[in-house]
Structures are given as C-alpha cells and as structure tokens.
Amino acid sequence: MANTEELFAERSAIRADLLAGNRPKRAPVFASFTLEAACGLAGVSLLDAHYDLALAEAAHEKVCELFYSDSFPSGNLRHPPVYQLLGAKNWILSSSGAVQHPEIETMLPEDYDDFIANPYDAIMEKFLPRVCAALDGGAIGRGVAFAKAYQEFVYQTAAGFGIIGRLSQKYGYSAGTITAPMTEAPFDFVADQLRGFKGILMDCRRIPDKVEAAVKAALPFLLKLAIPPQPYPGMQGFIPLHLAPYMNPQQFERLWWPTFEELVVEMDKQNVGATIFAENDWTRYLDYLTRLPKSTVVWAEDGDMKKYTETFGKDHVFGGFFDPTITLTKSKEECIDVVKEMCDICMKSDHFYFTFNKGVMDVNSIDIAKLQAVLEWVADNAYY
Numbered sequence: 001m002a003n004t005e006e007l008f009a010e011r012s013a014i015r016a017d018l019l020a021g022n023r024p025k026r027a028p029v030f031a032s033f034t035l036e037a038a039c040g041l042a043g044v045s046l047l048d049a050h051y052d053l054a055l056a057e058a059a060h061e062k063v064c065e066l067f068y069s070d071s072f073p074s075g076n077l078r079h080p081p082v083y084q085l086l087g088a089k090n091w092i093l094s095s096s097g098a099v100q101h102p103e104i105e106t107m108l109p110e111d112y113d114d115f116i117a118n119p120y121d122a123i124m125e126k127f128l129p130r131v132c133a134a135l136d137g138g139a140i141g142r143g144v145a146f147a148k149a150y151q152e153f154v155y156q157t158a159a160g161f162g163i164i165g166r167l168s169q170k171y172g173y174s175a176g177t178i179t180a181p182m183t184e185a186p187f188d189f190v191a192d193q194l195r196g197f198k199g200i201l202m203d204c205r206r207i208p209d210k211v212e213a214a215v216k217a218a219l220p221f222l223l224k225l226a227i228p229p230q231p232y233p234g235m236q237g238f239i240p241l242h243l244a245p246y247m248n249p250q251q252f253e254r255l256w257w258p259t260f261e262e263l264v265v266e267m268d269k270q271n272v273g274a275t276i277f278a279e280n281d282w283t284r285y286l287d288y289l290t291r292l293p294k295s296t297v298v299w300a301e302d303g304d305m306k307k308y309t310e311t312f313g314k315d316h317v318f319g320g321f322f323d324p325t326i327t328l329t330k331s332k333e334e335c336i337d338v339v340k341e342m343c344d345i346c347m348k349s350d351h352f353y354f355t356f357n358k359g360v361m362d363v364n365s366i367d368i369a370k371l372q373a374v375l376e377w378v379a380d381n382a383y384y
Contacts, residue, residue, distance in 0.1 A: 274295070301320060327370035
C-alpha cells in the first residue's frame with residue numbers, strides 16, 4: 001500500500017489536472033461529512049465537541065478512518081461560541097448541539113434606503129444590534145463584545161485549520177475544491193441574513209427596484225469577504241447558492257444573476273475560483289452557469305446529469321448528484337449500479353469529480369458499510 005507521501009503526490013496530481021482542465025488519471029473522490037455526522041460516527045457529544053476541540057478532532061478522524069476520500073472528508077462551518085458571545089438570534093444552538101438558522105427579518109422594508117446608501121454602516125449600526133443582543137448597547141460595551149467574539153472566531157478558525165492540516169498530513173489528503181474563504185451571492189445575502197425568505201420574495205414583486213439596488217450595494221463587501229489577503233492561482237472559494245431555484249426566470253435574470261456573475265468574474269480576476277454549491281435543481285439555469293469563468297466548480301445537489309455533462313461539463317469542473325441516503329434502501333450492488341450509471345454519464349466529460357449531493361449530517365441517514373463500498377468502488381474503478 002502506498003505511504004502517505006505517495007498518496008498525497010498522486011492525489012494532488014489528480015486534483016491539479018482536474019482544476020487545470022486536463023484529463024485526470026481518474027475521477028477524484030471528495031467525500032463530505034459534517035461535524036454532526038462525524039460526532040455520531042465517533043460516539044462523541046456534538047454539544048461538547050463545539051467547546052472541546054480535541055473531541056472535534058477525534059470525531060473528524062473517525063470519518064478519515066472509516067471512509068475513502070482523496071481530500072479531507074469532514075468539516076464544520078459554524079462556531080456556536082462566537083454566536084453565544086454575540087447573543088446572536090440568526091444562528092441558534094439547540095440542546096443537541098445542532099446549529100439552526102431560523103427565519104429572521106433583520107432589515108425592515110423601510111430600511112432599504114439606508115442600506116443602499118451605506119450598507120456597511122447600516123449593518124454595523126442598525127442590523128447587527130437587532131440580531132445580536134450583546135451589540136445592542138453603548139459603544140464601549142458593543143466594542144468589547146465584538147472584540148471578544150472576533151477573538152473567539154480567530155481561535156476557532158485557526159484550530160479548525162490545524163485539525164485539517166494534521167489529519168491531511170496523517171492520511172495523505174490533497175486539497176479539495178474549497179481552499180479559500182466562503183462568501184454569498186449578493187441576493188442570497190440580502191435574503192438569508194436581512195429580509196428573510198418570505199420578505200425578499202414579497203419585495204421582488206412589490207419593490208423590485210429597491211431589491212436590485214440593495215443587492216448591488218452588497219456586492220463590494222461580499223467580494224472583499226471572498227478574497228484572502230494573499231490569493232494565489234488555483235485557490236477555490238465557496239459560495240452556497242440558495243434562492244435562485246425558487247424564483248421565476250424574470251426575477252432571476254434581473255435580481256439574482258447579474259451581481260452573482262460579477263462576483264464570480266471578479267474573484268477569478270483575483271486568482272480565486274468559485275466552488276458553488278448549486279442547491280436544489282439548477283438544470284434550467286445551466287446555460288447561465290456556463291458563462292462563468294472556467295475556474296468555476298459546481299457541486300450539484302440535483303439535476304440532469306446528462307445536460308450537466310454536455311453543457312457545463314464541456315469546460316468546467318462539476319460533481320455531486322449522489323444521494324448517500326440510498327444506502328438505507330438499496331443493496332450494496334444496487335448502490336454501486338447507481339454510481340456506475342452516474343460515472344458512465346458524467347465521465348464523458350473530463351471534468352467530473354465524485355462527491356455526495358450534500359454533506360452527510362446524520363449518521364443514521366446512511367448505511368456505513370454500503371457507503372464505504374461505494375467510495376472504494378469509485379476510487380478503484382472510475383479511471384478515464
């Protein structure tokens with residue numbers, strides 16, 4: 001069996017070929033599990049793992065031990081200690097340790113003009129105090145609370161990268177398709193964090209001009225969020241996409257797409273590609289996605305695999321589609337048959353990588369042995 005240095009070299013070469021537009025030796029396998037699933041696999045309390053990073057590392061390592069992947073297969077995007085220091089209402093820690101994002105309305109309809117005129121001031125002076133109890137006070141108290149939360153965020157982020165680095169070195173992982181910061185599509189930011197799902201869709205009908213101006217105002221700081229201090233060629237940032245599949249084509253074309261395209265194009269100019277999670281089914285908007293720079297990678301939840309292969313997959317990297325929960329209802333052979341069919345379709349493009357349709361969140365939603373067999377089959381057989 002290859003040692004970790006050999007594994008790292010082989011996996012890194014496959015990844016480099018994939019992202020450079022060259023035909024890799026085989027389809028890379030990028031498994032995806034959340035901290036919730038990792039803790040379930042390791043028998044670790046999710047609630048405790050948020051505060052004891054040694055427990056979190058043990059949970060992540062359990063995923064590494066159990067499942068084949070060419071890149072680090074487990075991750076966590078949410079840090080409850082930060083939200084608790086802020087008294088945040090937009091990210092809530094449940095008694096089980098799960099972090100939930102409730103429907104919120106941080107920006108009222110009458111606040112549009114202030115946000116459009118100066119989005120940063122509106123967020124800092126008006127919206128954050130509404131959604132974070134610790135920031136709803138005097139300037140000194142607000143500054144102290146913000147400093148404490150930021151310090152915790154830096155600590156949690158650095159510790160998370162430390163876990164990834166140690167386990168990647170131990171198991172010989174290459175980098176994956178996300179190696180730079182996360183940002184949001186401007187429309188999705190205004191919807192998710194400011195107006196709420198119900199509010200934004202109502203605004204699209206009643207005051208589309210204000211919505212259009214607001215998403216344009218949000219673009220500069222979302223771009224700033226996407227670019228690390230020292231970007232280098234080949235970096236891939238992460239953009240989870242939310243609202244577009246629920247919008248009609250006219251709203252999408254006018255209000256959602258233009259600022260998103262501008263964001264991704266500008267990221268590419270600054271050496272940061274976009275790895276976008278296409279939530280739900282983006283098949284009807286694939287023609288738009290093909291306009292994006294070739295550095296764009298799509299992680300698809302659902303959709304017409306043949307159309308992805310023949311359109312987006314001509315010049316761009318794509319993966320996803322495989323639902324790991326089928327391991328509960330199908331035999332091992334049937335699960336592998338599903339993957340064979342997927343590879344037969346998608347590997348007609350040289351730009352396909354294998355991953356799940358979304359990260360596994362609940363260990364009880366999969367059959368471990370069958371999912372192991374699926375991942376190992378792809379690694380052993382998905383050769384170009």
